[in-house]
Structures are given as C-alpha cells and as structure tokens.
Amino acid sequence: MTQPATIISVNDVSKRFILHKDKSVKERILNFSNSKAYREDFWALRDISLDIKTGSTVGLVGHNGSGKSTLLKVIGGIIQPTSGSVLRRGRMAALLELGAGFHPDLTGRENVYLNAALLGLSRQETDRQFDQIVEFSGIEEFIDTQVKFYSSGMYVRLAFSVAIHVDPDVLLVDEVLAVGDEPFQRKCMDKIAQFQSEGRTIVLVSHSSEQVGRLCDRVVVLDKGRVMHDGDPTEGIRILRDGYDAEAHRVDASSSSRDLSAPYTLASAKAHTERADGRFNLIVDIGVDVHQPKPHWGIGLSIENTLGMNLYGMTTFPMDVTLPNTIGHHSIRLAFPDVRVGTGKYLINVGLGDSAGTTYDRRSGITSFDVADEGIGNGILSLDPQIILGATEG
C-alpha cells in the first residue's frame, strides 16, 4: 500500500436551513402573503470539501453552532446537502446517539438485535457477536430485563457495546465516547485504539480538546460553517482555543467588566526558561496595574498543554508573601524551579483576584513556553531513568 485510498469524499457541500416560524395551516394561510417574513434561512455549512483517507482518525471541532454535527450528519446521509455531494465506500456505522432505536418495553436481548439491525448487522452476524456484546457491556444478569428498568449507566453501556461490535469500516461518533464509569470509559478508549490499529476510519465530533488531541491524527476546525483549519491536531486545537478566547474577550469587552473599572489589571506576562545544573527552570514575569488597592489580592496561574489538559494550577495566597499594593505598575516574577514536563508547547493562564474568589482580571494563554526534545523517552512527564544492575528484588 503506497497511499491509503479515499474513503469519504466531501465535495463543495453547502447546507442551508430554513427556519419556519409557523407550523399550522391557519398560520400559513394567514401569513401567506408575507410568508417570506416568517421564514429565516442560514447556512450551516458553506462549501466544505474534505478528503478522508482510509484508516485516519479525523476530529471535527468548533463552537456550538459551527456546523460540525451537521457535517457529520451529511456524511452519514441523515441530512441531504443543499448543494454538493458526498461519496463514500465501505460499511458505515453512525453513533450519533447511543441507543437510538432502543425500545423501553423490550428486553435487553431484543434491543441488542434491533439496534444491531439498525446499525446494519444481519441476524446471523448478531448471533455470532451476541456473547461478545453482552460480555463487553458487563450486564449479563440483566440482559433479559426490559430496558426501561435499566439504570442510565447500564443503558449506555449496552448501547455502546452494540455500536462497537458492528464491524464498521467508517465510524461516525458524535460526543458519545465518554459514557459509563471510569473502568468502562477506559475499556471504550481501548476499543477505539484497537479500531485505529485495525485500520478503521473514525470521524468524531467532540468538544473535548483533550480527547481530540489524544485520538485524532487530523483535526478540522469549523467556524460558522466554513473550514478554518484542516490538518495538524495541535495547531487545530490552538486555533479553536484562540477562537474561544476571542469570544471570551468579546463578551468581556461588551459587558466592560474588564479594563479600567477593575481595581487590578494584568498588563503583561512573559515566560522564559533557563537550564541550570541540568534542571529546567521556568520564570514568569507578570506586570500588574493597580488602580484601586483592596485589602488583599493575589495571582493565580495555571499551565496547560496544547491539547487543553490542565497540568498545574496555583495561587499566591498560601505563599505568605505580601504583594505590592500601591497605585501604579508593578512587576512580579514567579519562578518555578525544576519543571519536569515532556517535549512540547505549554500555555500559561494568569488571573488576578482575591482569596474570596472574586476575579479582577484573567487572560488565558497569555504566554507560553517550549520544551525541547532531549533526554530519554517521551510523554507528559520528563524523567531521567537510570538502570541499576545487580539490585535485589523486593
């Protein structure tokens, strides 16, 4: 295999939704002459073209209303695009909602067969997979109970278990990966990893950048129905977060809770790193403008990786240091000696507030630092492994 074949091809797909504000005959007749005024249309997708290769895992991310779920439904054939076309091959299973088609009055067993049929499995295939499905879900005892008596956890476990046993070439997933308790979630993630290693193609919609960062080898960022970014996951997640921040700033600006009226504002923050005695030290210089001194104030700081995983968070309150509290500009340096994080880029969020929880100012991703690739191994942590020969066990 030189180049993996295209499994889904989305060509110039646009989707327009028309919102009717009236539904009944009476309203329609009454408003017939000015019916244009009672409908509103907007473009949920605008000229989207994607080419998804066999075996890749693609994450669709974006804000609420950016069109990612619509795109997934168009790929799944549930919604027809207004213009453009979608081509696809192989067997597809869409997990847009767990347990779609479960009938509360039927038993777990009957629902397994029904749901499997809905997802495209024949009866013989279901017969063959049945034991595995039940075993994976871990609810053997209740399989002949009506599902309306199931707890919600049991319900989604069974539904998820059916969904992953249908042997799809393409799996469409919409926000349903995090189900059940922690051991079950881990089981699900293992199964997804197994799917990937088996060369199945996965297209998933998620709000969790952590999940997307962990699973996907390609991220498509959508905004107002257009593709903002297509490719590298880290970059995609950064763009997405920038977008969130921009929105947060806009909200801040519109409510004018930020800037001059706040007693303390964040003027700047700059992170740099240094290497001394084989240790990796992080230094963050923070500039604060004090406009209106309060009895006490403090700085909060957190570090996260580009996938959005929060690695560390702290405030200055327990540190027993009095911060300068006079009107004017102050520079404060925070030093973090011996930071042991793995290779990559890290974002720093800084906030100002008091110990009662009031936030004066907050900027996420105000600065960042990079850790170069060195040492042995890779991952979130940077460790310094040593081999000790001849040591006794226990």
Add this chain to the structure above:
Amino acid sequence: MTSSDADQRALKISQEPLRPVGQQYGFVTGTLESLKDIWSHRELMSMLVRREIKARYKDSSLGLLWSLVRPLTQLMIYYFAIGQIMGLARNIPSFAIFVFVGLTIWGLFTEIVSSGTTSILNNAGLVKKIYLPREIFPLGSVGSALFNFAIQFAILVVATLVVGQFPVTSDVLYAPLSFVTVLVFGTALGIFLSSVNVYLRDVQHLVEVALIVLFWASPIVYSFSFVHDKLNGNWLEQLYLMNPVTLAVLGMQKALWVAGTTESDAINWPPDLGVRLFIALAIGLVLLWLSQRVFSRLQGNFAQEL
C-alpha cells in the same frame, strides 16, 4: 498481525467503488434504486414490525387478545344498534358476517393510513440519528396492520365455517383482488401522508376526521342495495363507486358474504365489479409509485424538520 489486518481492510476498501451518500436520484430513475435500498433493509423492517407488535402488548396479561377486542366490540355495536334496533338486519341476511367482512377490510385500510401517517413522526428519534431508507417506517405500519388483519381474517373464516356459509364459489377470487387493492391504496396514502405530515402536522388530525367520514361512504354497515335503491345508478352512484375502498369492500362481501348471493334478491353489487376493481388497482399502483417519488423528494429534509 494487526497492521496486516489494516492493510487488508484498506485493500478491500480501495477496491470498492465510491458511492454517493443518501438518496440523490432523479424523479423517475430513482425508483429502482429506492426499491433496492428498501429490499436490502427488509430484515430490519420485519424487526421493526415485530418490535411494534411486541411492545404494544408487552405488559398486558391478555396480550395479543386485545387486538381482537376492538373489532369484536365494533361488530357487537353495529350488530345490535344498527342491525337489530334500527332493523337493517331484516333486509340483510347473515348480518353479522356482512358487517364483519366490511369491518375487517376497512380496519386494514384505516390502520395502514392512520398509523402510516404518523409513522415518521413517531420514529423521529431514528430518522434523526440513523440513515435508513425512510420508507420502511410507513411500510412497517403496513406490516403491523397486516398482522392485525390476518388475525381478524382468520376469525372471519372460522365464523363462516361455524354458520355453515363457508365460501366455495368462484366469487372467492374477489377476496385477494380486493385485498391487494386496499393494500396498494392504503400504502400509497400512508407513504404520501407520512411525508407530508412531517412538514404540516395538521395532516394527522385531518386524516382522523376524513377516515370517520369515509367509513360511512362505504357499504360497511349498510348494503349496496340501499344506495342503489335511492340513486338508481345516476352519476352520484357512479361517484360513490369510484371510491376504491368501496369497491374493495364490495369485492370482499361478494367473496365472503355468501348469504348475499344465495338468500337475497336485492342488488348487492354493481355490475362489472371485477373490471372496476382492476381499474382501481391499476390507478392505485400508479399512485403508489407517485407517492414514493414524492416521499423520496421530501425525505431529504426530514431530519431537520422533526
């Protein structure tokens, strides 16, 4: 090991042709594709029908017997109220059989149409979340209606045996013809109305009312001879006979209501009933095709309208 699995899968997929997603066929050319699509989902359809039937009577101790209570109650009411109290039974021999024949075939029609109309709405959860040829929902309603019809029909046949009027004439051939006519018309209406109902919810209420009116527009609790005596074959009677359900009811009566032929000298059937039924069936098939095409046009936006 796993990587070779992946390679095999990739190879298999790369050899498959790319197919367009969803139903994007032309108005006329799409018929065959739609039929193929529905055919490939026949197993699922039968499961959905069974789900409906099972779920309906799951927690009741009498279970399936309940599906008989309704038509039998109707039979009792019409038998006593109209037949005995109002005295219609005097002119109609074997009145109970007569009414039950009409009720059985009429029941099939109403159930197909009324549950067909709401079928897409009732399965909104599935329509919005999973891609299926959506025709299977109204067709599923047809399936569960057929199930009820089969039970009633069996009782009807037993009843004719009990009364000693088991049909053994060649008129029996009217029964399958009438049955197919009702099936085709009902399915055409069910498919069409189910798709329209998604956009205009008033349709389901309209259908309910229309079915009540239509019940009296067919000779179910009164015989055709009453109509003929009043109208004497004028244009109004011809109009009355253009109703395919009326024709099917008449056909069923001719087939199974033996007393109507042997013990009555009234004109219980119009002339050329067979020809009329065949014409109705032909028109019905055209309508079925048209309604499927309309459905296929409208179904593209189902998911967002629900």
